[in-house]
Amino acid sequence: MPITGHNLIAGQFSHDGTITFRSIDPRRRAPGDTVFYEATPEEIDRAVRAAADAFAETRNYPARRLADLLDRVAAEIEALGDELLETADRETALGLPRLAGERARTTSQLRAFAALLREGSYVEAIIDTALPNRQPTPRPDIRRMLFPIGPVTVFAASNFPLAFSVAGGDTASAFAAGCPVILKAHPSHPATSELTAQAVNRAVEAQGFPAGFFSLVQGASVEVGQALVRHPAIEAVAFTGSLRGGRALFDAAAARARPIPVYAEMGSVNPVFFLPGAIRDGGAALAEGLVASVTLGAGQFCTNPGLLFVPDTAEGRAFVGMVCERMAAREPGVLLNAQIERGLAGAVAETLSHPGVECLIGGEIVPGGGYCFANTVLQTTAAAFIADPALQSEHFGPVTLVVLCADEGEMLAAAGALHGHLTASIHAAPDEWGVAATLADRVRDKVGRIVWNGFPTGVEVVYAMQHGGPYPATTAPATTSVGMTAIRRFLRPVAFQNVPDALLPPALQNANPLGIWRIVNGQWTRAGVE
């Protein structure tokens, strides 16, 4: 099916509006052929109402039915074949190998959520049976589990056109919870979004779900997102993007008559600490690994290592020299869009305007064909870093800031000055575990993930993954947007008091017909209740 440029409202193409835009090929700075129609307020309202109607049905679907949908979405995405990758590459310039990997991640996370649903304990069933003889009053029977919250708005990310977009992690976890999704496409890759949305729609239809379970709305202006967040029937918002964008949605949601949660994953500069022994042992290979992480996807990763704490020693400076050499030797990647190029140039200029910050290499837009910024290494001192919280601002692109630390004490003090980030990484030799453990302990309150002798890019989709962190990394540090526990964002507990067994949901019935792990009278068990 060709790309129409229309919105997809509850299974129907729709282009009622007059505001249009095109995607831009970032390699040529040239607009594509297809005209995309921004959703009107009426189309948005139609999508949300259809989602609410769909939810009236899907809220009671058994987990296996949701699992089947997720598997089908994965299969439909695979059935799109090379067209999906080629379309995404035209719109993002991320390259076919990366996009093939991203597609594999997208389908595998859909299937991982399907497996989670079939295992079943994600509903967190807890049962406390009655104590009819308790004095002075009998204790009633109380049973509790999680249920879906209702229609969710997901904002696609610019930098992951597949894995954090139309059928990405947020959509997968909302669908897994049983929640309909209204997907706000990113204007950087509207054709990729429409293609994927068509695949999602085919899965929704094939599995007999109501059409309103999924809608795609296009838009390049702020109003589309604001209208979604303000709609009274929306129950939660998931977002991956900039601090400014995420905070605007958070503020709009908090100002509603009925506030709703915003799960925004925003800026992070992902500090990396290098202890002296790690630099001594790691040498060129360590520099190579670091540069590969900093320049991955032209640095357009939430987990890009943007802050390097390095000992201010001859070896430390030599290490920084190796990093600079390798950064300079790499062809800088093509950036996703004009805003990112402009924003990156502005952020780097702003950082360089601070006292005590110098530019070791790069620092400017690379003129020529595509959107491009030079691979850049900035440098400052721990004292300057600690004194100036603005030096923790994100540079979204192939840019990293070296912070030279006179000694361990300065490195620990710098760690203590960090605000919230998604990750922190520590490189230490075996004889440095003592100070490394102190460092790890100090950063634990600042991040969602601590990486040992490695780099933060590459976020595994596993049960244990925590992709989150204190503000400004996210607006909801107790949740994650990657990994199996991401489903909890879209679930809410309800308790049942003295409800007859036959009227309870299967997960709470005495016989445990689903065979799931539950907490019964304080004990984990898969056994039924006597």
Place this chain on the structure above:
Amino acid sequence: MPITGHNLIAGQFSHDGTITFRSIDPRRRAPGDTVFYEATPEEIDRAVRAAADAFAETRNYPARRLADLLDRVAAEIEALGDELLETADRETALGLPRLAGERARTTSQLRAFAALLREGSYVEAIIDTALPNRQPTPRPDIRRMLFPIGPVTVFAASNFPLAFSVAGGDTASAFAAGCPVILKAHPSHPATSELTAQAVNRAVEAQGFPAGFFSLVQGASVEVGQALVRHPAIEAVAFTGSLRGGRALFDAAAARARPIPVYAEMGSVNPVFFLPGAIRDGGAALAEGLVASVTLGAGQFCTNPGLLFVPDTAEGRAFVGMVCERMAAREPGVLLNAQIERGLAGAVAETLSHPGVECLIGGEIVPGGGYCFANTVLQTTAAAFIADPALQSEHFGPVTLVVLCADEGEMLAAAGALHGHLTASIHAAPDEWGVAATLADRVRDKVGRIVWNGFPTGVEVVYAMQHGGPYPATTAPATTSVGMTAIRRFLRPVAFQNVPDALLPPALQNANPLGIWRIVNGQWTRAGVE
């Protein structure tokens, strides 16, 4: 130790301010002898800084050490003896039997959290081991668990001077998480609060915790609470009280440079549905049970049944008649304070000003000795109720609103028109399970707890309890303020990637030295990792 009227900042009495107030004996509308000093901004800052310093230590305390503190707090409260109950009774007029029960609840929930800590699985340890041979890249080892978030501000409730106040459920769950607490006492019972705070302090000292782990601040004006919520070192807020109060804190927290969560449990009118067969079978006993629940504690319960859906039949109206008779026959209780009396009179007058609402009995302040409002039954029709969301506003006191429903269809429509509440109760005869199940399904999205053939007052402190619900019942419907999962509000996940076993927290180490339930590679187990 006598009541000083001072704040208790990190174990030290402090009364730097000039704003003072006294508690009022609600039975006599007369101020007590003790002058209480409202905390100054500097005292508040001192309390929060001391809490942050304390957290630097307590954040790594093992669970058993936190459990020992909770047990000790319970013992110290019991050691206060009758003085605590008598003081609370003077300040609240709730009566000694009720207060003795509330004390038992308070100590038992402290001990229940201690048991939760000793069992240990509340840290939600999840482990995904490495796959070194995975293609194209090896999968790292990822392990994740929950950690305490830091200093928490707890606002004590007017209506539970023990169980939702200084050492109540919020404090117990924050302490259990390992988080220091700055307790904002309620101005209705400052002496009770100080007594309890002294007991908490003795426990903190006896168990060797840093003194900043707990502080009590007194205050009757809004500024004290606002200063706490705005303090940069506060990580979360727990509140039980009015919609207006809770929303003001929520708005202040959302407007911070770094927003923090507000767990506010606010207004609820707790709809109760009576199907015809239940009225037929239940008769006078049912009316008696209902009236006992409506008038419990002078109706000053978050779970007070304030909305009764009754069939508009001869039997239904006879039932309402029995309820009115019994309400009129009961001596109305003494209200907690002047604001509650004034607020209740205003709320009832406001409701009566709506078209289609009549007053069956009561409806006015009872003149005489104490703060007192007549036991009140209002009545309206389902049509009026559905048309007017304001009829779901809380009347905090011994007041309930009967909604006469022409038939099942109207009752279901009224259920669909509900906004968020803490609970919904359904009374049905065995031959009415079909429609009752439909009703239960419809209210599931509106409440945190569904009660079958019972009344919502009496919130059991068990693992499965959910005391929460969609806004405006709470600002955080995915959490609970009663029951063991209340601890999650004060915990946050952190993942560890490839961290050596010896440097991992015990809960995540291969050998599982704590012997806790964990999810390892997707399977629940207490076994160690090979």
